[in-house]
Amino acid sequence: xEYLRIQGEFPRLVGSAVTLGKFDGVHRGHQKLVEKxxxxxxxxxxxxxxxxxxxxxxxxxxxxxxxxxxKMGLDVLLECPLDDRxxxxxxxxxxxxxxxxDLQASYVAVGEDFRFGFERKGTPGLxxxxxxxxxxxxxxxxxxxxxxxxxSSTYIREELRRGHMEKVAVLLGRNFSVEGIVEHGRxxxxxxxxxxxxxxxxxxxxxxxxxxxxxxxRFGERVFRGITNVGYKPTxxxxxxxxETYLFDCDEDLYGQECVVEFLKYQRPExxxxxxxxxxxxxxxxxxxxKRYFEGR
Numbered sequence: 001x002e003y004l005r006i007q008g009e010f011p012r013l014v015g016s017a018v019t020l021g022k023f024d025g026v027h028r029g030h031q032k033l034v035e036k037x038x039x040x041x042x043x044x045x046x047x048x049x050x051x052x053x054x055x056x057x058x059x060x061x062x063x064x065x066x067x068x069x070x071k072m073g074l075d076v077l078l079e080c081p082l083d084d085r086x087x088x089x090x091x092x093x094x095x096x097x098x099x100x101x102d103l104q105a106s107y108v109a110v111g112e113d114f115r116f117g118f119e120r121k122g123t124p125g126l127x128x129x130x131x132x133x134x135x136x137x138x139x140x141x142x143x144x145x146x147x148x149x150x151x152s153s154t155y156i157r158e159e160l161r162r163g164h165m166e167k168v169a170v171l172l173g174r175n176f177s178v179e180g181i182v183e184h185g186r187x188x189x190x191x192x193x194x195x196x197x198x199x200x201x202x203x204x205x206x207x208x209x210x211x212x213x214x215x216x217x218r219f220g221e222r223v224f225r226g227i228t229n230v231g232y233k234p235t236x237x238x239x240x241x242x243x244e245t246y247l248f249d250c251d252e253d254l255y256g257q258e259c260v261v262e263f264l265k266y267q268r269p270e271x272x273x274x275x276x277x278x279x280x281x282x283x284x285x286x287x288x289x290x291k292r293y294f295e296g297r
Contacts, residue, residue, distance in 0.1 A: 001070040010102035017045035024153040025059035029144040036109040091117025163266035175262035210270040231270035
């Protein structure tokens with residue numbers, strides 16, 4: 001997959017099937033849009049995802065989204081910052097200059113709530129009209145539903161901030177995860193508590209509440225069950241947000257390896273303990289609760 005972050009001119013493509021949006025999280029609704037352009041790819045088109053990028057924290061980092069979309073089979077990922085040029089470009093100019101002129105779109109798929117152009121005046125209806133004018137097909141998809149509510153990044157962010165990891169997984173269509181390279185901690189776990197695997201999430205990654213979670217950790221094809229603390233480890237006194245995981249059945253040295261930690265269930269909030277002994281006692285309880293979660297699964 002070709003990954004392009006627009007910093008000026010757009011690339012010149014040929015015969016593109018394009019879907020557009022913010023794609024924060026690439027949730028179940030977004031996946032339906034991707035499926036549509038992948039269907040066009042089977043007919044010979046180039047599958048292109050056009051993502052408008054804001055500066056806020058994201059459910060997926062740019063690197064996580066790139067890897068996920070590549071696995072899904074996209075040809076091109078275009079990330080376009082919402083700068084003044086894009087914000088002030090009129091809807092028809094955006095279609096004529098970028099969708100048709102640069103990307104040479106033959107097919108465009110968007111959600112029913114998609115808006116584009118200056119003052120967000122571009123609607124799916126207008127896009128359909130412009131498709132007829134400039135010669136490309138347009139398909140408008142209804143929102144995916146979860147019960148009576150539409151699936152959206154806003155909905156997922158709400159549930160993530162509450163620590164509702166099982167609900168987040170349903171809305172995303174996969175477990176929420178954090179990726180990174182295993183780093184050296186201060187060694188306090190090995191000396192006094194439990195040996196752990198440490199990751200430092202990207203500053204641009206939207207995280208669930210600080211606390212302890214039941215997780216699985218992936219190292220390539222290998223998968224380990226465990227519990228994970230998200231936070232600043234107040235008993236120890238760290239100064240940065242960390243993701244610290246105790247693996248139930250692993251005593252290997254994993255420093256420097258790539259790891260993906262998937263969050264399954266929130267157990268309890270992060271708290272400061274009066275002593276290492278009190279922290280060790282609580283961690284024993286956390287481990288026991290985590291292992292019970294996996295029983296029978």
